[in-house]
């Protein structure tokens with residue numbers, strides 16, 4: 385007889401890992417199913433000449449929902465993740481000078497909603513970065529981790545999901561299924577009767593933005609500004625503005641290096657077109673060079689990362705407890721179904737689902753400061 389898990393969690397990014405860590409306090413009979421070789425999703429560590437960092441630019445606003453989301457995270461990992469809050473306006477380069485960024489006026493970019501998230505003036509400085517959150521969450525997970533396992537279909541029996549297919553052939557049974565992958569994929573994964581043709585088409589056809597990230601290691605310090613930079617050049621073109629910031633300079637092997645991280649958005653459909661990606665990268669670099677003429681001389685390293693990010697409006701109609709209306713044991717956890725389609729949305733959505741499964745996450749020990757040393761890689 386096939387093994388039946390209490391919970392099958394699909395996707396081991398920040399959302400899936402938060403739920404996996406929370407449910408691990410109740411049972412070890414959990415399958416954490418991941419298409420990639422390793423957990424962590426987009427919030428994973430990148431080794432840079434200046435030290436470990438997030439893969440791509442990150443920003444966490446100082447807001448009431450950030451406080452709630454990060455309290456849930458701290459309770460899960462027993463580590464205080466916020467260092468302090470600060471207020472600093474983003475800056476832009478215009479007419480040969482840096483000035484406070486006051487918005488785009490009458491010509492906002494098409495991805496304004498996604499972009500403007502990074503331009504808030506109140507932010508949290510983190511004591512532990514998102515790539516460390518996912519490592520610590522994975523260390524709290526107690527069930528079976530199934531890497532290289534792509535869920536290809538949900539199967540329905542009455543109003544419940546009975547089992548799922550993995551990699552087109554393997555079957556996995558569970559009492560409850562929690563989907564923490566990309567909502568768009570539900571248009572293919574859900575059984576025929578679980579979603580109307582209209583809703584399925586809407587999910588597949590929505591505009592989804594992809595983050596195009598450029599991480600740079602400069603050969604010498606460029607600036608001591610810690611402000612978020614919004615760079616847009618003098619003309620509006622089909623490739624919009626970019627946003628980015630510099631990290632504190634780091635001394636290593638007799639050199640002082642500085643890292644900076646930049647991001648713009650392109651429509652998911654053109655992501656495959658290497659010409660569009662190339663043009664967007666060139667534009668980012670042109671803007672950096674315009675503001676800091678020597679910043680790109682003798683670069684130590686540059687790294688490009690293309691990541692599907694947030695759906696413009698990829699929502700799917702869910703029941704109040706975050707299950708699919710026609711499938712009472714399938715919870716939808718992806719951040720894109722939350723009002724906040726970001727890190728905070730991941731955590732808030734995870735907290736809501738854990739609560740609707742009947743659990744409340746309290747801090748289990750006294751919350752401590754994050755480890756000073758770089759965290760060890762999770763044992764895989």
Ligand SMILES: Cc1cc2nc3c(=O)[nH]c(=O)nc-3n(C[C@H](O)[C@H](O)[C@H](O)COP(=O)(O)OP(=O)(O)OC[C@H]3O[C@@H](n4cnc5c(N)ncnc54)[C@H](O)[C@@H]3O)c2cc1C
Pocket residue numbers: 394395396397398399400417418419420423424425426427439440441442443444533534535536564565566569595597691692693718719725726727728730
């Ligand atoms: C470059 C970038 C920068 C960002 N910056 C910020 C920021 O500054 N501030 C902020 O608040 N938010 C930011 N975000 C958004 C935030 O990181 C995400 O919204 C959120 O953390 C994503 O977590 P997740 O677990 O939902 O998804 P992911 O990290 O994408 O994880 C999903 C996982 O599910 C797996 N998976 C998917 N489908 C299947 C399947 N069918 N079977 C098995 N496994 C599957 C994937 O392989 C992946 O590992 C950023 C996102 C990106 C990409």
